[in-house]
Amino acid sequence: MESNREEAVRCLAIAQKHLSGGNYPSARKFAQKSISLFETPDAIQLLATINSAETSTEASEAASTSSATETHPSASGSKHRHVNGNASSSGTAGGMGGEKREYTPEQKEVVRRVRACKITEYYEILAVKRECEDVEIKKAYRKLALALHPDKNGAPGADEAFKLVSKAFQVLSDPQKRSIYDRSGSDPEDRSSGMASAASSFRSFNGGGGGFEGELSPEDLFNMFFGGGGQAFGNGGFGGFGGPTVFTTSFGPGGFRTTRMGGGARPQQANAEPRSVLIQLLPLILLFAFSLLSALPNLFTTPPVPDPHFSWSATSTYSAERHTGGLGVQFFMDPNEIMRHPVIGAELARDGIDWRKLTTNTDQNPTKAGPALAKFERGVDNTYSQKLYAECQAGTDRKMRLKEAEIGVFGIGTDWAKVERIQKEVIPSCEELRKLGLLR
Structure with a gap:
C-alpha cells in the first residue's frame, strides 16, 4: 500500500547497511520486509544481490573446508558419519556444526523438483513459462527463495536448490541476459561456449588435418595459384603451406621463375621451360569472368524511377x-x-x-x-x-x-x-x- 512506502524505504536502507557489514541473514530479513510492505525494483534487486553475495561466500567457505578436510581425512570421515546420522532422522537433516535442520514433506518435494532440472533450464527451475512477464518471474523467485532458504528448509540438497533458483533469477531478471539465453539456451555468462563453436568451425575448415595454420600472406596467395604446382593442392587441401616445402615465384627474363626450398631442395630453375601463359593466367581469367557474369543482370535492367517529393x-x-x-x-x-x-x-x-x-x-x-x-x-x-x-x-x-x-x-x-x-x-x-x- 502507498502508506507503507516510507517504512519500506527505511527497511531497505537497513538491509543495505547489513549487506555492507556482511550480515546476510539480517540484510535478507529487512529486504523481504521492504518487499512485503511496498514492492519496488530496488528492493527486488537488493534481495538478488544479497543472495548472490551469500552464495559466493558459501562457495569460498566450502572450498576452504574441503581443503582442510583433505589434510585431515579422519575429521572428514567423522563429519560425514555425523551428518548421515542426523539425516536418517525422520523430517530432519544435518546442518552446519551437526545441528538438526527440520523440514516438511512439501519442502523436500520443492527441493527434489528444482534439483531434477538441468542447471541451465532456468524457466523450469522457476516453474514459469518462456513467454512470461518480469512480474511473474519475480513472484516465482520470491516464493521459491522463501521455500528453499537454508534457514527455513533443512531438507537435503536445499542449499544447492537455492543456488539454482538464485542463478535462474539472476539471468531471467536481466533483459539482456534473458535475450541471450532465449537465443542460445546456454548460460549467457559462460564465455567458453562461443570459443568452442569458433574452434569447431576452424577445425572443420581445416579438414581436421593439414590445412592453414594461420593467415595467408599476399605471397602465399600468389604462390597458391602460380608457384605451387600440383603439390601445393595435394593431400586433401592446401597441404603445401606450413610444411617443409616452400614455393616462391618472381618475374624474370624467361617469364616466371620458381624456387623450391626445403625437403630435398632442388636447384633454382632459372632456365626451366615456362608453362603456358594462358594456364598461368587462368585463375585471373576465371575471376574476371565471374565478375562479368554477376554484372550482366544490371546491364539489361531499367534503373528504378525515383518517387516524387512530398511535404507534411x-x-x-x-x-x-x-x-x-x-x-x-x-x-x-x-x-x-x-x-x-x-x-x-x-x-x-x-x-x-x-x-x-x-x-x-x-x-x-x-x-x-x-x-x-x-x-x-x-x-x-x-x-x-x-x-x-x-x-x-x-x-x-x-x-x-x-x-x-x-x-x-x-x-x-x-x-x-x-x-x-x-x-x-x-x-x-x-x-x-x-x-x-x-x-x-
Whole structure:
C-alpha cells in the first residue's frame, strides 16, 4: 500500500547497511520486509544481490573446508558419519556444526523438483513459462527463495536448490541476459561456449588435418595459384603451406621463375621451360569472368524511377493536398512534379486527370489512386509511421530518465507525486500511433 512506502524505504536502507557489514541473514530479513510492505525494483534487486553475495561466500567457505578436510581425512570421515546420522532422522537433516535442520514433506518435494532440472533450464527451475512477464518471474523467485532458504528448509540438497533458483533469477531478471539465453539456451555468462563453436568451425575448415595454420600472406596467395604446382593442392587441401616445402615465384627474363626450398631442395630453375601463359593466367581469367557474369543482370535492367517529393505541410510549391488510402495520412505534393513523373503522371494522364488544374477548395482526394499512386501512398504511410515510432521512443526514453532521476537509488526523499505526474505524461506521437492502430 502507498502508506507503507516510507517504512519500506527505511527497511531497505537497513538491509543495505547489513549487506555492507556482511550480515546476510539480517540484510535478507529487512529486504523481504521492504518487499512485503511496498514492492519496488530496488528492493527486488537488493534481495538478488544479497543472495548472490551469500552464495559466493558459501562457495569460498566450502572450498576452504574441503581443503582442510583433505589434510585431515579422519575429521572428514567423522563429519560425514555425523551428518548421515542426523539425516536418517525422520523430517530432519544435518546442518552446519551437526545441528538438526527440520523440514516438511512439501519442502523436500520443492527441493527434489528444482534439483531434477538441468542447471541451465532456468524457466523450469522457476516453474514459469518462456513467454512470461518480469512480474511473474519475480513472484516465482520470491516464493521459491522463501521455500528453499537454508534457514527455513533443512531438507537435503536445499542449499544447492537455492543456488539454482538464485542463478535462474539472476539471468531471467536481466533483459539482456534473458535475450541471450532465449537465443542460445546456454548460460549467457559462460564465455567458453562461443570459443568452442569458433574452434569447431576452424577445425572443420581445416579438414581436421593439414590445412592453414594461420593467415595467408599476399605471397602465399600468389604462390597458391602460380608457384605451387600440383603439390601445393595435394593431400586433401592446401597441404603445401606450413610444411617443409616452400614455393616462391618472381618475374624474370624467361617469364616466371620458381624456387623450391626445403625437403630435398632442388636447384633454382632459372632456365626451366615456362608453362603456358594462358594456364598461368587462368585463375585471373576465371575471376574476371565471374565478375562479368554477376554484372550482366544490371546491364539489361531499367534503373528504378525515383518517387516524387512530398511535404507534411502546405507551401507555395507543395500545394496539392491529399490523404493516403491506407492510414489516411495528410500530405502535400507539387502538382507540376507529379504530372511530370514518368509513372504516376502517365497514369493520371491516361485517366484524363491534371492535378495542376485543381484548386485548394477541391476535395482532398479528387482522384482514385491507381496502382502507381497507391504504391507511392503506401510509402508515405510507411515514412509517417517510422517518424511516429522514432518520436514515441524518444519521448518514452525521456520519461524513463526523468523518473529514474527522481527516484534515485533507494527512493529516499523521492517526491512520489512528481513521479506519478511524469508517469501520466502523454506523448503525442504514441497517442497518434494508438489512434492509427499501430501501437497497443
